[in-house]
Amino acid sequence: MGTFLFDDVVFGPVNSRRFGVSLGINLLPEGYKYCTFNCIYCECGWTFKNNAEKVKLPKRSFVSKNLKIRLEELREQGIAPDNITFAGNGEPTIHPDFAGIIDDTIKLRNQYFPKAEISVLTNSSMLHNKSVFDALNKVDNNVLKLDTVIEDTFQMLNQPAPNISLENIIADLKRFTGNHIIQTLFIKGEFNGNRIDNTTQPELDAWLKVIKDIKPKYVMIYPIARDTPAKNLEKISKSELKEIEAMVNNAGIKTKVYY
Numbered sequence: 699m700g701t702f703l704f705d706d707v708v709f710g711p712v713n714s715r716r717f718g719v720s721l722g723i724n725l726l727p728e729g730y731k732y733c734t735f736n737c738i739y740c741e742c743g744w745t746f747k748n749n750a751e752k753v754k755l756p757k758r759s760f761v762s763k764n765l766k767i768r769l770e771e772l773r774e775q776g777i778a779p780d781n782i783t784f785a786g787n788g789e790p791t792i793h794p795d796f797a798g799i800i801d802d803t804i805k806l807r808n809q810y811f812p813k814a815e816i817s818v819l820t821n822s823s824m825l826h827n828k829s830v831f832d833a834l835n836k837v838d839n840n841v842l843k844l845d846t847v848i849e850d851t852f853q854m855l856n857q858p859a860p861n862i863s864l865e866n867i868i869a870d871l872k873r874f875t876g877n878h879i880i881q882t883l884f885i886k887g888e889f890n891g892n893r894i895d896n897t898t899q900p901e902l903d904a905w906l907k908v909i910k911d912i913k914p915k916y917v918m919i920y921p922i923a924r925d926t927p928a929k930n931l932e933k934i935s936k937s938e939l940k941e942i943e944a945m946v947n948n949a950g951i952k953t954k955v956y957y
């Protein structure tokens with residue numbers, strides 16, 4: 699089994715461990731990963747250099763048209779999605795019309811399935827862009843990645859593009875004033891001869907201190923669930939995640955474990 703990529707702009711619904719019956723939207727190229735990070739555990743595989751031939755993003759009108767068609771089909775079939783989830787082949791907020799697409803999606807959701815929530819899974823790297831920040835503030839589940847607050851681990855685990863600063867990301871995360879969810883993947887292993895472990899006590903202490911400052915609605919914590927591009931990575935145990943959950947709960951912050 700290998701890592702996988704989506705071939706459609708609108709996909710599913712799929713049964714998601716975090717979002718229930720989830721209709722997915724992929725704003726990235728079809729069949730090609732495009733991201734500002736290159737996480738060693740990414741289910742989509744490695745991030746390659748930008749390839750103009752392959753980096754073709756769907757137009758706003760195309761996304762809206764396809765979503766409308768799929769929502770009509772689902773209504774006819776009597777299937778109600780719990781969530782409309784922006785995920786897919788990389789980082790959705792890279793799309794230059796991300797904010798407009800969110801507005802279109804909110805309108806269509808209200809028209810077809812007003813009870814469905816809109817969720818965006820983002821790596822938090824584009825929060826400096828005001829239109830991205832404002833759009834994320836409009837969705838029901840604004841889910842922001844923060845796997846570590848230690849610079850060396852960030853570089854090894856998430857392998858960000860050179861212009862991305864962890865310090866700036868953390869500052870931007872604080873600006874949401876509670877209208878956000880933090881997602882953290884806990885992992886251990888080896889990569890390029892380096893030991894990586896964001897579950898050590900120093901890692902957890904530093905991370906929790908920042909989480910307390912960020913004050914999210916809650917924190918999602920989870921291990922890897924599928925194949926990873928880097929080998930020699932370990933899925934951490936449920937009991938380890940439960941210990942982390944207890945630690946975060948004791949700090950007065952709600953936590954959800956997805957195993």
Ligand code: SF4
Pocket residue numbers: 733734735736737739740741742745787788789820821
């Ligand atoms: S941020 Fe998400 S899409 Fe990008 S490399 Fe990491 S896991 Fe993959």
